[in-house]
Amino acid sequence: MGGYTGQANLTLSQGVRMMFYVLYPNETSFKTVDEVPDYVDKATAYFIVMLILEMLISSFWKGRPLRINDGLTSLSAGVISRLPDVAFRGVEVTTYIYMWNNFRMIELPWDSPWTWWLTFLGVDFGYYWFHRMTHEVNIMWAGHQTHHSSEDYNLTTALRQSVLQKYFSWMFYWPMAFFIPPSVFAVHLQFNLLYQFWIHTELINNLGPLELVLNTPSHHRVHHGRNPYCIDSNYAGTLIIWDRMFGTFVPEKDKVVYGLTHPINTFEPFSVQLQHLIYIWNTFWSTPGFSNKLSVIFKGPGWGPGKPRLGLPEELPKVTGDEKPYNPKASLALQIYSSIHFILLLAIYQHMFEAKQMLSSIMILARIVYILLMLTSLGFLLENRQVVNLLPCSCFI
Known part of the structure; x- marks a missing residue:
């Protein structure tokens, strides 16, 4: 360990x-x-x-x-x-x-x-x-x-x-x-x-x-x-x-609008973690020229052929201060349900860290897989996706 x-x-x-x-x-x-x-x-x-x-x-x-x-x-x-x-x-x-x-x-x-x-x-x-x-x-x-x-x-x-x-x-x-x-x-x-x-x-x-x-x-x-x-x-x-x-200090002035310049609009955990990596993969293959392909990887997120290393500031989306965050409707019951399941999942997660010296590698792997499946299911629920299979929270406690 x-x-x-x-x-x-x-x-x-x-x-x-x-x-x-x-x-x-x-x-x-x-x-x-x-x-x-x-x-x-x-x-x-x-x-x-x-x-x-x-x-x-x-x-x-x-x-x-x-x-x-x-x-x-x-x-x-x-x-x-x-x-x-x-x-x-x-x-x-x-x-x-x-x-x-x-x-x-x-x-x-x-x-x-x-x-x-x-x-x-x-x-x-x-x-x-x-x-x-x-x-x-x-x-x-x-x-x-x-x-x-x-x-x-x-x-x-x-x-x-x-x-x-x-x-x-x-x-x-x-x-x-x-x-x-x-x-x-x-x-x-x-x-x-x-x-x-x-x-x-x-x-x-x-x-x-x-x-x-x-x-x-x-x-x-x-x-x-x-x-x-x-x-x-x-x-x-x-x-x-x-x-x-x-030279990178900027004081707080206008009302700050939080998040990515292009919001991802998802609560699904794998998308939250990997969506930009997938974007880089797709952009790499669609960009012509070997030098440009390397630039896709190693220059700034806003770079494109013919642009400076960090992109063009004027191409950033406008911010008015009236932007609304991604917020699919969810009933109070669903929010309570999701919160309780996450708390139970957190207990499993915390116990795994505390007992890692005593758990076998197979049991640790099983708990990790279970945690990932459960978090994905909760993400689907919070987005009101229709098809979702929730595993019972007690199966690995």
Whole structure:
């Protein structure tokens, strides 16, 4: 089995601070990767609590209830993105360890606060460039577009992750492997991801002076917008300073309309994950000339023959602010039914992670297949498709 195996228990204070990247070096320094806890897995309870709080505040204070269909689609994508981690250590850490073992030039001390803070900056810098390239290289956008496909902006959107994206990110962290121990890298890779959860909300407006340094909900709302002024901006993970340094920072101005410039209009999880990859495949074969075919893969999503690398901004669809999200009618009973089934499915998913050391490979594979079938069925239900076979939720519990 792969993944993180460290069993460090977190106090409530540490758990809360973990979500905002304010744990200290002496709390999160480990000699080996195997000692590093699976912080993302331990964050599940905090995800749920924060989701519920946002949902209640948004419904009863702001008068904007969560759209069940979009929210469950985002949560389903989050579940799918984590399924490979049941059996395998993440490709980012695995390749990093390989580089460290074979090519490191110096070895910084794993228990030094200086190493901890240097890694904090290094991981965030690497993430900026990785994130930027996912928007500027079409094949990488095929993974990242999943995260942008939600037409809502709330904490469920943070969990709408791609199962493909992690297979492009590893190369952006390799230079750190020449001198920073893998255990320190593995800690910050997780914290950088966790920090980005809470910034996916419309409930927080402006954070004053912190807006100058940190990536905030305001900055990240712009990043998720399909308004022309929002495109290709604010790639930060934790620190917004990289966008300010490299000319990609854009402040929040007009009302942000969320989602892809060409909405996918589906809640079916495989389409959410793979639709742009299929588009690239079809475009590759229909585009004449070998050089143009390569450009389809490695230039921007908006590129076409005769256009600049990132396409023409004037060809972006107009945004009026009156756009309506894809929202097939669903009865209250159907929404409750779908939510209950997803909660039961989540219990199966969580138990699979907790018991992965005791489950056989066949049982893990069976649960993964079951989860995928069930999520697909829920996606069909939320779209009001007529033909759908729901498996009973108890068959693999």
